[in-house]
Amino acid sequence: GAVVSQHPSWVICKSGTSVKIECRSLDFQATTMFWYRQFPKQSLMLMATSNEGSKATYEQGVEKDKFLINHASLTLSTLTVTSAHPEDSSFYICSAPDSDYGYTFGSGTRLTVV
Amino acid sequence: SQQGEEDPQALSIQEGENATMNCSYKTSINNLQWYRQNSGRGLVHLILIRSNEREKHSGRLRVTLDTSKKSSSLLITASRAADTASYFCATEITSGTYKYIFGTGTRLKVLA
Numbered sequence: 001g002a003v004v005s006q007h008p009s010w011v012i013c014k015s016g017t018s019v020k021i022e023c024r025s026l027d028f029q030a031t032t033m034f035w036y037r038q039f040p041k042q043s044l045m046l047m048a049t050s051n052e053g054s055k056a057t058y059e060q061g062v063e064k065d066k067f068l069i070n071h072a073s074l075t076l077s078t079l080t081v082t083s084a085h086p087e088d089s090s091f092y093i094c095s096a097p098d099s100d101y102g103y104t105f106g107s108g109t110r111l112t113v114v
Numbered sequence: 115s116q117q118g119e120e121d122p123q124a125l126s127i128q129e130g131e132n133a134t135m136n137c138s139y140k141t142s143i144n145n146l147q148w149y150r151q152n153s154g155r156g157l158v159h160l161i162l163i164r165s166n167e168r169e170k171h172s173g174r175l176r177v178t179l180d181t182s183k184k185s186s187s188l189l190i191t192a193s194r195a196a197d198t199a200s201y202f203c204a205t206e207i208t209s210g211t212y213k214y215i216f217g218t219g220t221r222l223k224v225l226a
Contacts, residue, residue, distance in 0.1 A: 006156075034213065034214075041221070042218075042219075043202060043216045043217060043218050043219050044157075044202070044216040045216075046213070046214075046215065046216075049213065091154070093156060093157065095214075103147065103159070103204075104159075105149075105156050105157045105159075106156060107155070107156040108155065108156040108157075110154065
């Protein structure tokens with residue numbers, strides 16, 4: 001089946017630094033990628049939708065300048081958390097439409113900002 | 115905003131018992147999916163039910179959908195300790211967008 005590879009699985013960074021999370025569709029082309037974040041014991045909240053070759057669409061309340069999304073190719077979308085702070089610590093997951101289920105998830109990235 | 119509300123928020127049962135989780139949503143949907151998430155990990159797709167379907171089965175899983183009540187249920191029969199996880203419903207609210215909104219989730223604990 002379709003696979004979305006997400007890296008890194010976990011990352012610890014210092015407050016004020018930036019962190020990049022990558023999601024690659026391995027055996028299909030992902031013209032769209034969805035980015036979610038999840039706080040402990042909570043549900044997934046949609047942050048933004050990235051589209052290959054165009055600007056991402058952000059959900060209400062999500063800071064565009066804080067969470068930079070780039071979708072430069074049909075197989076790669078990246079989320080950069082800029083000037084990370086402890087409150088950005090969370091679990092970030094990407095997903096992309098595929099032909100089987102309509103939706104394949106990455107394995108997630110646990111970000112801890114210290 | 116959260117589209118789906120799930121209940122119960124947490125459920126603890128003995129191995130071998132059945133577990134039922136419910137999901138209610140607010141707007142019309144194209145389809146609804148159920149996912150499982152083991153602690154701190156990614157999501158595993160369980161089952162998709164389309165808006166014109168009322169019931170689907172997959173192994174020990176049974177999903178129902180009542181569009182008139184805007185609700186769905188997930189039944190896990192003969193539960194096992196390995197079923198311990200969080201379960202989420204996700205609704206596609208506009209056809210063909212693949213934009214899914216997740217419910218609040220149910221934390222299931224199956225005691226051996």
